[in-house]
Amino acid sequence: MTRKARVLVVEDQDNERRAMARLLKMEGYDALMAKNADEALSRIAEPISLVITDLKMPDASGVELLQQWKRERPTTPFLMVTAYAEVDSAVAAMKLGAKDYLTKPVNPEEFLDLVARVVSEGAETASGEPNGSSAHVPGAAPSSAPPEAGVRPTAEATRLEDLEKDAVLRVLEKEGGNRTHAAKLLGISIRTLQRKLKAWGLAAQGEAPGEIPDDARPNDRNS
Numbered sequence: 001m002t003r004k005a006r007v008l009v010v011e012d013q014d015n016e017r018r019a020m021a022r023l024l025k026m027e028g029y030d031a032l033m034a035k036n037a038d039e040a041l042s043r044i045a046e047p048i049s050l051v052i053t054d055l056k057m058p059d060a061s062g063v064e065l066l067q068q069w070k071r072e073r074p075t076t077p078f079l080m081v082t083a084y085a086e087v088d089s090a091v092a093a094m095k096l097g098a099k100d101y102l103t104k105p106v107n108p109e110e111f112l113d114l115v116a117r118v119v120s121e122g123a124e125t126a127s128g129e130p131n132g133s134s135a136h137v138p139g140a141a142p143s144s145a146p147p148e149a150g151v152r153p154t155a156e157a158t159r160l161e162d163l164e165k166d167a168v169l170r171v172l173e174k175e176g177g178n179r180t181h182a183a184k185l186l187g188i189s190i191r192t193l194q195r196k197l198k199a200w201g202l203a204a205q206g207e208a209p210g211e212i213p214d215d216a217r218p219n220d221r222n223s
Contacts, residue, residue: 013035016222020052022186037068049076051066053066078097168186
């Protein structure tokens with residue numbers, strides 16, 4: 001079985017870190033999380049296919065993490081994410097070896113497309129395959145991956161939170177509204193799933209535990 005690409009998300013904001021990691025998991029990646037540079041560096045010996053890091057973090061910045069990581073693992077690709085659209089910071093990160101740079105709020109389509117491209121390029125470099133080859137791209141869900149892997153967001157989902165909601169609803173729909181099964185596939189507890197649904201206004205009183213309101217079902221991106 002082909003190993004999934006392992007992507008490390010480094011972000012000091014809990015909600016944003018978890019949202020990005022969940023998007024990656026739903027896309028078929030093995031997503032890991034770290035809340036700061038020290039936690040990220042503790043994983044430097046692991047086979048990481050890509051590091052996605054916030055630029056501005058307490059203690060050590062994303063650029064400092066990039067520099068320290070590259071001293072020991074110079075081939076690991078980095079993507080920088082920041083709320084600060086500073087040209088000098090972007091240029092500095094790129095000069096130090098970052099593959100690309102995204103500004104917040106992150107567009108989910110752009111985010112996932114960029115991750116796929118960078119992971120694909122890294123796989124081609126490691127295997128010696130030329131660009132455009134038909135070799136398997138690590139990160140694409142293996143044949144035994146859970147049903148939600150590989151589901152892409154709707155065109156209307158323009159924020160990470162929107163995309164997370166859309167993907168969760170897709171998993172619920174695939175599971176016939178069974179929240180227990182959906183929570184297991186999503187890698188979260190049933191309590192967490194229920195809390196999210198309540199926050200999204202989808203856990204109205206009197207609603208059956210597994211029922212998804214018709215107006216809350218994810219749209220077909222081809223519609």
